[in-house]
Amino acid sequence: MTIEVRLPDDSLRQLPEGATGTDLAGGIGARLLDAALAIKADGKLMDLKAPLVNGAKVEIVTSKTPESLELIRHSTAHLLAHAVKRLYPNARVGIGPVIEDGFYYDFWVEKPFTPEDLPVIEAEMRKIVAEGIEVVREDLGRDAAVARFEAMGEPLKVEVVSGIPSGDIISGYSQGDFYDLCRGPHVPNTAKLKVFKLQSIAGAYWKGDEKNQMLSRIYGTAFHTQKELDDHLKRLEEAKARDHRKLGKELGLFSFHPEAPASPFFHPKGTQVYNELVTYVRELYFKYGYSEVITPQIMDVALWKTSGHYENFADSMYFTTAEEREYAMKPMNCPGHCLMFGTQKHSYRDLPLRFADFGRLHRYERSGVTHGLTRVRTFCQDDAHIYCTPEQIKAEMASFLDLLKEVYDTFGFEGTRVALSTRPEKRLGTDEIWDAAEGALAEALNEAGIPFTLNPGEGAFYGPKIEFQVLDALKRPWQLGTLQVDYMMPQRFDLNYTQADGTEGRPVMLHRAILGSLERFMGILIEHTAGAFPAWLAPTQVTILPITDRANAFATEVLAQAKALGIRADLDARNESLKAKIREAQLAKVPYMLVIGDREAEAGTVSVRHRHRGDLGVQPLDGFLATLVAEVKDRQR
Known part of the structure; x- marks a missing residue:
């Protein structure tokens, strides 16, 4: 019996039934076999040794394939765990995912790792690479997987297996004397993993819950070539020199104090920069037809229940009580703007109505995720909400894109990337409303000729959003601007306008920001400029x-x-x-x-x-x- 697979150039290859990606690569040529890391079968990344399916379109994955870097890093995380288990047999392994620019692995150890341990572990990793150990996949039943990891004395793995949904395939990978739970895929041999670096150590609670065991996390990275790794490490050193927390202190821009955790104090020089940013945005508001408003910082909880924030966002809000009424510090400006819109009758001739607000916002962020200016608990946004008719969405989108381009050109940000974030699992409204909102944003982007990617499930609870990423001077991506289409909040606040035929219509609400949080943007800008602000922004010119x-x-x-x-x-x-x-x-x-x-x-x-x-x-x-x-x-x- 034979099978037939289609290659990327649409040519066909016949192989014996049961043939693998290894057989396919070897049949094409020894050079390809030597370079092969995995396969893509009908778009799905799989182990090189996975059996081929008749009729599948198959690509041999090499270092030139975009997905291959994540594959290398994933396998290097397992290599790290293998080395740790050899050196510290009593260590218990947690999880080891790929993250941006690298990977990490969590370990339950009696004595936390120190930076001095990293060269020793890295040397052991290189020994395993030199041994050229085959990496072999095995599919397991749930009971067999639990029994295996219990016998290995790996309680964290047992817990992970227990959390895998019923019906999902459970698989593990062995490489010599090391065995790990993993969906895969992985490189076929440890000899493929030659360029890596262990970078740092941190403490991390199991599953991110401070009630759980504190684990020792080792961070690392891996690349295909030494030059790529060297360039990456050089960028990291440059990023360290540009760290806005370091420069903010050296330049006298801001400080943090335990009396107000994760809440910046802007010194005179920092305040000067901050106010120049606000002044710049205000000038653009006048140019693009926005009206600035001021709204209270503390409002009755009933407002946040009407808006849906209480139901969907309460864990991130601050509450207080006065005169037997419960209030909340505002985490967002939109409900206050809805109250203002509803104070008078509006005609279609009044729309679009654009409210802009520099009001201070407060959101509770866990202390483990706060980070300098880029993740704080009190901040201000260049926030605006546009009330318009459904027919005006495209024009408002076009105006927003013009504004966005003008701002990012001013700051020298390049390489803007666009993503459409769609409905999350926890959300307001019907599927029909979400279909209309997501369709409106996608159509506007397509008509503007702007390519975009999808972020499924990453929208706000009240509507989908477009997110704009820019690249800074070190080519690092930062998400800044957003535009969200919201049909729900006007409905929940019963907002209306009189249409041309005299009947009532429901406005669409667009939530938009250009810089986003001014605190976060200032942190990004400090790192983008290495603290050397252009003359118009410099505290001292x-x-x-x-x-x-x-x-x-x-x-x-x-x-x-x-x-x-x-x-x-x-x-x-x-x-x-x-x-x-x-x-x-x-x-x-x-x-x-x-x-x-x-x-x-x-x-x-x-x-x-x-x-x-x-x-x-x-x-x-x-x-x-x-x-x-x-x-x-x-x-x-």
Whole structure:
């Protein structure tokens, strides 16, 4: 008996029944067999040794296949667990998933691992690679799987098996003296895993629940080539140098204090940057037809029950009681905007109505997930809600995209990626409403010619959303802008408008943000610029450096002229060397330094230095100030 499979070039191959991906690759050529890692059969990633099915379209997976990097990292996580079990036989293994840029594995050990343990474990991993151990899959019944892991003394694996839904295939993989529970697939041999690095250690509660056992988590990464790994580690070092928590402290932008966990205190310089961001967005609101509003921070719980937040979001909200009434700190602005819309009658001629709100929001985030400015408990969004007719959705979407592009161009973000997040399991509304909302967003994206991917189940509880990711200077993706179509909240608040024929219509509510949380955006921007903000955003735009006491009078005059033009300038008249003053200004990432000596004071000029471009030469004071004013006004990068 023979079977026939179709290759990616649509050519056909006949093989004996029971043939595997290994047989297919070997029949094509020894070079392909040597490079083979797995197969894709009808689009599904499978082990190289999996039997081929008659009629399937089969691709041999090599390092050039996009999915292969995740496969390598998944198998390297197992390699890590294998090495740990060899070195620490009493260790109990947890789970070892692939994550962005790498993998981790959790272990239950008597003594938590330390950084000094990583080179030892890594050396053992390399020994296992050198042994070239075959990796073999085995399908198990539930009872057999439980019995096997009980006999191995692996209680965490027993718990995982017990949680697998009835009817799902349970499989395990062996490589020599190591056996692990896993869906797979994996590389066929440990010799395929040659480029990896263990990076760090952290504590992690089993299943993320602080009531469970604390485990020791080892993070690592893996690549196909050493160059890829070296480039990645170099980017990590650069990212460490750009860490906004580190730079925020060094530049005096913000601080955190235990009296207000995960809630930033913005210092004068940080507040200056923050307010410039708000001012910029406000100018765009005027240009794009938004009306800014202010709404209360604390409102009756009844409001949040009407909106659906109490039912779907209560675990992330803060509550308080006064005069026997229960209130909640607002986690979102949308219900307050619905109250405002409902205070008067609206005609179709009034729509679209765009409410923008910089109100402070509060959401409870677990202490284990808070992270500098990028995950906080109190924040402000460049938040807006658009009330429009169903027919106006496309036009509002187009306007939103124009606004988005203008903002991201200003900050120098490139490579925008777009994803459509669809209905979550826990949601409001009928399938028909969700069909209409998801269809409206998909149609608008298609008509705009914008490619997008799907994030199934990742929408908000009240509607689907489009999410916009940008790449920063280190090519790291950050999700910023969002647009959500909401048919439910206008219904729950009974919002209406008078249509052209005199009948009542229900508006559609669009939730949108460009920067998102200003706190989070500021953290991203600090890392994107390495703290060297463009001149229009810099807390101090110019520092004036007189060389001698004789130049102080003119330096003071320069300071006055700069401030009169709205330039944020300061004067460093300390009795320090010019070299020391320049270095300090460079560390503070001030865009421009004006060096003034006797000749400059006499001629009314300034010697200009730029933090990146160095010496720009002697310039007339008026000319320099005019150039800087234009640079700031145009928000040049």
